[in-house]
Amino acid sequence: MDGTSVDLSSFENIWAEIYNQYDWIVEADFLDKTNLLKVENFNIIHFFQSLGDYALHELSIGFSQFKSILIFLLIIALFQNIQSSFSTKYEKVTNTVLKLVLIVQLFQLFIFYHDYTLEVLTRYMNIVVAIFPILLSLITITGALWNQALFKPAVIFLINASYFFINTISLPLTVIGTVFGFINQINVEDLYSRLIDFINKIALWTLGGYFAFFLTLMSIQNITLSFADGLFFRTTQNLLNHVPVIGSRFTDTVVSVVSTLSILRNSIGLLGIITLVVVVAFPVVKVGVSLILFRLLSAVIQPVISKDYIKILDVFNTGVMNLLVIMMIIAVMFIFTFFIILYSSNMMLLTN
Incomplete structure (x- = not known):
């Protein structure tokens, strides 16, 4: 089956964009461009090699940011030591100014x-x-x-609800929590720690709760409807078998066609899963590498600088971690949805 009867232009455009965006990394094709449906030829070794190369690239880029922040923090540590040797008269004012400069840099990032x-x-x-x-x-x-009658409205609901949670709840609350976190570090007293913790939990729990609710509901309904489709197909097949002369031949032909199309459907489903995994893997590596670098920065600078500046770095790290978790939750949600669709649609044949 070469897939010529199926319009794969959407997949071809997506993979062309992947190769164009990461052309300096993707030296070997992950899939056969002449026939994307040959998913068994997906080169997982080259894929992980490309991820490793991309991680090293992002490490070199992130290191420049890491180095600039590290130098600034070392200057602050040196300034604090010099200031403590002479006078502490303006220590509070200078610390506030230095904190604001660091916060502006981290917030822009x-x-x-x-x-x-x-x-x-x-x-x-x-x-x-x-x-x-x-x-x-x-x-x-x-x-x-x-299944088709359920999937179409379910998918529309999934995308719209995901867009709602991302744009109106999760990401805005993550920004608000990070802003309050920075403001809290400017104050001498810890005024907003509980509020910040509450905002960050709401940002993730709402999206995680929606993720669990949707996949649970979709799984139960799809398994039930798959048995209904299977029973309907089996009943229709038995009725056609009672038609004289051509009945059994016709049903055998239908079963062969359905089985062949099911193989094509599974190939496209697996291609969709591979495509989604590849598309999200590189951004996850990018954000993850940055998070690791700045957590390393907090550990490296901790012995020589005031804990107030470490807390500012922790606020930034928490915000970036929340962004990474949100990205991964949405990715896993859509990938699991493809798995559910393939599993439930194949159950119809198992019922026969």
């Missing part, structure tokens, strides 16, 4: 990762919108009518 996360998630949802119609059309052709 946080906003960069926030915008990058939003861009990645928006692109991720657009890819899902492009891929799902192909898979749903094959589900309908193979006789899973109830």
Whole structure:
């Protein structure tokens, strides 16, 4: 099966964009560009090698940010030691000014990762919108009518609800929590720690709760409807077998066609899963490398600087960690949705 009867232009455009964006890393093709449906040829070794190369690249880029912040913190530590040797008259004022300079630098970097996360998630949802119609059309052709009737509104709900949670709850609350975290470090007293902890938990718990609710509900309904599709297909097959002369031959032909289309459907489903994994893997590595570097920075600078500056770094690290978790939750949600679709649509054949 060469897939010529299926329009794979959406997949081809996505993979062309991947190769163009990471052309300096992706030396070997992960898939056969002449036939994307040959998912068994996916080169997982080259994929992880590319991820490793990309991690090293991001490490070199992130190290320049790491180095500039480290030098600034070392200057602060040196200034504090010099100031403590002479006079502490203006210590509070100078510390406040230095904290503000550090906060501005870290907040600008946080906003960069926030915008990058939003861009990645928006692109991720657009890819899902492009891929799902192909898979749903094959589900309908193979006789899973109830599944198709459920998947179409469910997918629309999934994308719209995900967009709502990302743009109106999770990401804005993450920004608000980070802003309050920085403000809290300027004050002498710890005024907003409980509020910050509450905001950060709400940002993640709402998205995680939606993730658990949707996948649980979708799994239960799809398994039930798969049995309904299977029973309907089996009943129709038995009725056609009673038609004289051509009945059994016709049903054998239908079963062969459905089985062949099911193989095509599974190939496209696996291609969709591979595509989503590849698309999200590189951004996760990018944000993850930055998070590791700045956590390392907190550990390296801790012995020589005041703990107030370490807490400012911790606020930044918490904000970036929340962005990474949000990105991974949305990615896992869509990938699991593809698994559920493939599993439930294949159950119809197992029921026969």
